[in-house]
Amino acid sequence: DVKVTQSSRYLVKRTGEKVFLECVQDMDHENMFWYRQDPGLGLRLIYFSYDVKMKEKGDIPEGYSVSREKKERFSLILESASTNQTSMYLCASSFVIGGEKLFFGSGTQLSVL
């Protein structure tokens, strides 16, 4: 069974902390994505990567960075967490970009106090 694993289900951090959200996929997929999901706003794309060491900004990249050192791992970094980054973060992967099935992790609910 294919799997996208996010390292934490729940995280509580303080304003100003540096936060790392980790995502690992076991499907040898080329493409990986980070979304945030907020009530009334739906899923919004933060960053995506179509290859190792490659990254592209999504719709809302401000305040975030990403790292993809290995094909199976895609990390989302909040350099200095703020309260407006409290959200559900979803990682996804796909074999090709566009029209292909996205496989999602279970999500990380991040609270920034």
Place this chain on the structure above:
Amino acid sequence: TQLLEQSPQFLSIQEGENLTVYCNSSSVFSSLQWYRQEPGEGPVLLVTVVTGGEVKKLKRLTFQFGDARKDSSLHITAAQPGDTGLYLCAGDSGGGADGLTFGKGTHLIIQP
């Protein structure tokens, strides 16, 4: 920016009733996907529709892609409590690197 409008935003009905959820846009999509998300989990793909006018059935769920490929609908017959969840539509513009555009979702609750 392409937008996908889903309606209704919330729907609560009794077990056994039928329902339809809509996904509309002013833009043309090369394909459209429907996902279901259960509480505490990530979205899971239900179906992808590609051809204008296409109808796909998944047991009691019927998905339709509009002739102009700008809209889609999901019809559930004889809804069951297990159908409860957040239903998301996602359109692919065919531009490749931009990925999918998601609607805001329909929260569906089926009361036993």
